[in-house]
Amino acid sequence: MIFNQLLANSLIIGSIYALVACGFSLIYSTNRFMHLAHGASVVVSAYMLYWIFSVLGIPFWLSCILTLIIASAVGFGMYRLVYLPLQKKKSSNVILLLASVGILILIENLVLLFFGADVKTIGYIQVQKGMEILGAVITPLQVFIIIVSVILLVALYIFMKFTRLGRNMRAVADNKELAGIMGINYKRIAGFSFIIGSFLAGIAGILIGLEQNLEPTMGLNLMIKGFTGAIVGGITFVPGAIIGSYLLGIAENFGIWWLPSGYKDAIAFILLFIFLLFKPSGIFGIDKGIKK
Amino acid sequence: MKNTKMAIVVGMALVIFLAGCNAANQGKIKVGAILPLTGSSSIWGENEQKGISLALEDLKAQGIENVEVITEDSQSKDAPAVTAAQKLISLDDVDLIYTSLTGPSIAVAPVANSSGKLHLYKAATQVPINNFPENSLKTGYYNYEIDCSVFGELLAKNNYKKIAYVAAKKDFSTECKRGIANSAPSVAIDEYSYEVSNEDFMSILTKIRESEYDAIVITGYNADFLKFYSKMSQLKINTTVLCAGSEDCLSENPDLMPLGMVYFGAYIDNNFKEKLLAKYANMSILEQSIAATSYDMVRFVSEAYSVCPSRQRECLKKAIQDSKLDTAIDSEGFQGGSFLKLKVRLFEVNETKGVIELK
Amino acid sequence: MIEAYLIHLLILIGIYVILAVSLNLALGYTGLLNLGHIAFFGVGAYTSALLTKSLGVPFPVAFIAAGLFAGLFGFILILATKKLKGDYLALATLGFSFVVYSLLLNWTSLTKGPLGIPGIQKPSFFGLAISSNVSFLIFVAIVCVVSCFIIYKIIKSPFGRLLEASRDDEVGLKVLGKNTFKLKAKAMIVSAFFAGIAGSLFAHYISFIDPSSFYITDLILILTIVIAGGIASFKGSIVSTFIIILIPEGLRFFEMPSSILGPARQIIYALILLGILMLRPKGLFGRVDLE
Numbered sequence: 027m028i029f030n031q032l033l034a035n036s037l038i039i040g041s042i043y044a045l046v047a048c049g050f051s052l053i054y055s056t057n058r059f060m061h062l063a064h065g066a067s068v069v070v071s072a073y074m075l076y077w078i079f080s081v082l083g084i085p086f087w088l089s090c091i092l093t094l095i096i097a098s099a100v101g102f103g104m105y106r107l108v109y110l111p112l113q114k115k116k117s118s119n120v121i122l123l124l125a126s127v128g129i130l131i132l133i134e135n136l137v138l139l140f141f142g143a144d145v146k147t148i149g150y151i152q153v154q155k156g157m158e159i160l161g162a163v164i165t166p167l168q169v170f171i172i173i174v175s176v177i178l179l180v181a182l183y184i185f186m187k188f189t190r191l192g193r194n195m196r197a198v199a200d201n202k203e204l205a206g207i208m209g210i211n212y213k214r215i216a217g218f219s220f221i222i223g224s225f226l227a228g229i230a231g232i233l234i235g236l237e238q239n240l241e242p243t244m245g246l247n248l249m250i251k252g253f254t255g256a257i258v259g260g261i262t263f264v265p266g267a268i269i270g271s272y273l274l275g276i277a278e279n280f281g282i283w284w285l286p287s288g289y290k291d292a293i294a295f296i297l298l299f300i301f302l303l304f305k306p307s308g309i310f311g312i313d314k315g316i317k318k
Numbered sequence: 319m320k321n322t323k324m325a326i327v328v329g330m331a332l333v334i335f336l337a338g339c340n341a342a343n344q345g346k347i348k349v350g351a352i353l354p355l356t357g358s359s360s361i362w363g364e365n366e367q368k369g370i371s372l373a374l375e376d377l378k379a380q381g382i383e384n385v386e387v388i389t390e391d392s393q394s395k396d397a398p399a400v401t402a403a404q405k406l407i408s409l410d411d412v413d414l415i416y417t418s419l420t421g422p423s424i425a426v427a428p429v430a431n432s433s434g435k436l437h438l439y440k441a442a443t444q445v446p447i448n449n450f451p452e453n454s455l456k457t458g459y460y461n462y463e464i465d466c467s468v469f470g471e472l473l474a475k476n477n478y479k480k481i482a483y484v485a486a487k488k489d490f491s492t493e494c495k496r497g498i499a500n501s502a503p504s505v506a507i508d509e510y511s512y513e514v515s516n517e518d519f520m521s522i523l524t525k526i527r528e529s530e531y532d533a534i535v536i537t538g539y540n541a542d543f544l545k546f547y548s549k550m551s552q553l554k555i556n557t558t559v560l561c562a563g564s565e566d567c568l569s570e571n572p573d574l575m576p577l578g579m580v581y582f583g584a585y586i587d588n589n590f591k592e593k594l595l596a597k598y599a600n601m602s603i604l605e606q607s608i609a610a611t612s613y614d615m616v617r618f619v620s621e622a623y624s625v626c627p628s629r630q631r632e633c634l635k636k637a638i639q640d641s642k643l644d645t646a647i648d649s650e651g652f653q654g655g656s657f658l659k660l661k662v663r664l665f666e667v668n669e670t671k672g673v674i675e676l677k
Numbered sequence: 678m679i680e681a682y683l684i685h686l687l688i689l690i691g692i693y694v695i696l697a698v699s700l701n702l703a704l705g706y707t708g709l710l711n712l713g714h715i716a717f718f719g720v721g722a723y724t725s726a727l728l729t730k731s732l733g734v735p736f737p738v739a740f741i742a743a744g745l746f747a748g749l750f751g752f753i754l755i756l757a758t759k760k761l762k763g764d765y766l767a768l769a770t771l772g773f774s775f776v777v778y779s780l781l782l783n784w785t786s787l788t789k790g791p792l793g794i795p796g797i798q799k800p801s802f803f804g805l806a807i808s809s810n811v812s813f814l815i816f817v818a819i820v821c822v823v824s825c826f827i828i829y830k831i832i833k834s835p836f837g838r839l840l841e842a843s844r845d846d847e848v849g850l851k852v853l854g855k856n857t858f859k860l861k862a863k864a865m866i867v868s869a870f871f872a873g874i875a876g877s878l879f880a881h882y883i884s885f886i887d888p889s890s891f892y893i894t895d896l897i898l899i900l901t902i903v904i905a906g907g908i909a910s911f912k913g914s915i916v917s918t919f920i921i922i923l924i925p926e927g928l929r930f931f932e933m934p935s936s937i938l939g940p941a942r943q944i945i946y947a948l949i950l951l952g953i954l955m956l957r958p959k960g961l962f963g964r965v966d967l968e
Contacts, residue, residue: 031527250775283521299769
């Protein structure tokens with residue numbers, strides 16, 4: 027049935043966007059600025075997995091663990107080397123955003139420099155035949171990706187609401203100075219947010235790298251889509267980013283059933299534009315801290 | 319203070335440019351090659367350079383050292399290609415210009431024309447030779463209208479009624495469709511167009527799966543074809559695929575390609591292949607064919623120069639058009655026309671995932 | 678011998694100066710975080726190209742129409758983003774440039790999509806054609822000087838001071854009864870107008886345009902120029918354009934393998950951007966910080 031296949035396609039691509047969006051949203055909700063270089067963390071992770079596993083030949087599971095460590099380190103590095111010094115100079119969010127764009131371009135081109143422009147594949151999973159479920163064809167890897175994103179949805183919700191670190195992150199987001207007075211070290215919390223957020227980027231990089239082929243420019247595209255998903259779902263509510271990404275996936279796939287498929291990106295951009303204009307806090311977000 | 323700063327900057331720039339203005343190299347004909355060394359099509363530029371190097375080496379081994387090639391980067395885009403052309407024409411004083419890729423070739427054609435420098439190019443487009451017939455020659459790459467008509471014949475022979483045409487949004491797709499329609503006028507063609515490099519084919523293939531097509535014809539580039547094959551396999555679609563992308567259709571991983579896939583390509587001369595692989599290990603068939611066309615370009619120029627020591631444009635052009643050169647990529651020469659006719663053959667991926675020639 | 682190459686570079690610099698100065702008007706002087714400037718450039722280029730090629734409109738009319746149509750887009754953008762501030766405004770304008778790019782790419786019946794528009798003719802005024810590069814350079818130089826003069830006059834006028842006031846203290850200005858939205862709209866429309874005519878110059882010079890020239894990567898170039906030159910610094914934008922256009926040209930003369938050259942170009946831009954933001958956020962000549 028077409029409808030079921032379209033739904034399956036929506037869930038698959040929605041999950042991919044969700045993997046990128048949730049880390050981005052976690053970082054935003056703690057730090058209140060747009061870390062667009064998150065896309066670079068995803069690209070670096072995918073290429074690291076390629077390099078460690080496909081080139082150096084290290085066993086797959088070990089490669090994944092190394093990749094996740096590298097991803098977290100890279101994210102943390104971006105915070106300490108670029109964002110923190112800028113924040114110390116009281117830079118505005120716009121400057122941080124432009125800096126993140128600079129980092130994104132820098133890293134993507136470094137990847138291009140070291141790995142070349144040709145398409146690479148991580149040869150862990152051979153060409154997959156889909157399974158037929160309820161009239162839709164889907165591969166085992168794609169099912170796994172959907173399951174992972176749902177797990178992350180639940181886990182992040184629990185984390186942000188019930189754990190001490192999660193609550194501290196929200197406190198820092200709301201009011202840094204007040205949190206400081208209450209004994210929360212906001213630099214440490216911010217650092218943690220980058221580590222965890224970029225760890226999520228690492229997961230995204232691994233799974234997306236397995237599902238799609240690797241190109242140095244994939245970071246920008248994924249970031250735009252992930253960012254749209256996060257805005258739609260409510261950038262201040264982390265699990266919302268995942269739900270927003272699913273909505274984006276649905277809008278794209280059902281939209282291009284009728285429109286020529288070239289309009290897929292246009293749908294995403296228009297959706298982004300509409301939400302930024304009319305409901306910048308997204309579906310689930312709270313209206314705090316948007317108009318300064 | 320600011321005026322001084324500005325003057326220093328501009329002065330430094332001028333000094334750098336003047337330094338690059340080298341003394342003219344008498345005795346050698348100079349080709350300005352504008353290649354996509356970076357950007358989205360950098361795989362072309364890299365391999366064209368290999369072809370050029372090999373050609374210069376081979377000529378030297380025969381005692382011929384009459385060609386100098388100066389390479390610039392088009393970045394796979396039009397405006398940088400024009401900048402490169404201006405630099406090559408005015409600073410380096412080249413005798414002719416060579417470009418590859420559609421965008422740069424179209425953009426550079428008028429510049430080459432108004433400077434009276436012969437423009438050789440390798441791209442899928444016919445626009446430069448149509449717009450500037452006295453100044454342009456297409457020395458490489460396929461002529462989609464002619465080559466896709468071979469597909470059309472195949473479709474007609476098998477009595478196919480309805481096909482899906484998965485078309486990249488590029489001008490060669492329009493030409494290919496024309497070619498198919500010419501030789502198979504009774505076939506119904508449903509077109510699904512997509513943006514190169516930016517398509518995952520899930521929706522297109524979902525739609526294709528819903529309808530019953532006798533065959534799928536696809537145009538595009540290697541990265542797109544690979545995505546297409548893997549999604550076809552996932553969605554368990556078994557329709558015959560005709561790939562109008564020549565050697566780009568091939569995958570390093572033979573399991574990826576659909577069984578029974580047909581594509582048109584040209585033979586690469588074995589001698590050339592051996593020399594190429596001896597110098598550069600590990601080149602795929604696509605990369606070899608890219609190197610072959612620029613290899614031939616250098617040899618055309620060298621031969622034309624020996625016939626036209628005056629380096630005059632009309633003379634060079636005629637010499638190349640009349641050339642009987644045994645090209646590295648199997649061709650039937652220019653036949654007096656503006657483009658090189660490649661000898662195109664059909665190949666098929668068979669059960670053992672090898673590639674065999676059809677008919 | 679060198680002249681043709683230098684002339685070509687100067688023409689490009691002239692076009693980019695107009696883009697930089699007009700962006701600075703909106704970004705630097707009025708405080709409008711417009712990351713969609715490249716969209717106005719593209720709209721201007723396509724308008725001018727389509728009018729002259731498909732409708733045979735005389736160049737002077739197409740040229741002005743390109744500016745006006747881009748100005749219209751500027752108005753639409755400012756109207757749509759009326760309620761946004763700070764980084765949200767920046768992102769909405771970025772989204773706008775993506776939407777425009779998407780339209781250029783997909784509305785093939787109008788724009789021919791990725792195939793682009795080849796064979797755009799050189800400008801001609803009442804039968805007098807500008808055919809050589811030297812005459813084109815003179816034309817661009819005149820347009821550039823006139824545009825800069827107009828923008829300079831705007832900046833130095835009382836209107837310009839109002840714009841800077843609305844950048845620095847919008848609430849204060851509103852208290853005084855000024856309609857800040859009208860101020861911002863005018864600035865944006867003027868900024869977009871000049872970007873549009875720069876686009877027309879670009880299209881008629883390169884003679885072939887396709888959507889790939891108007892994507893986000895080209896926006897980064899313009900943004901870097903403006904930020905490096907300095908927010909709200911007129912001279913800064915001009916000097917910065919020279920430097921940033923000429924540096925990659927200088928790279929040509931160093932023997933670098935091509936696989937390094939391409940990424941190196943973008944890496945240099947990114948490093949310049951990051952360097953300026955981290956070390957000297959006011960840019961070369963700027964007086965104001967980015968808000």
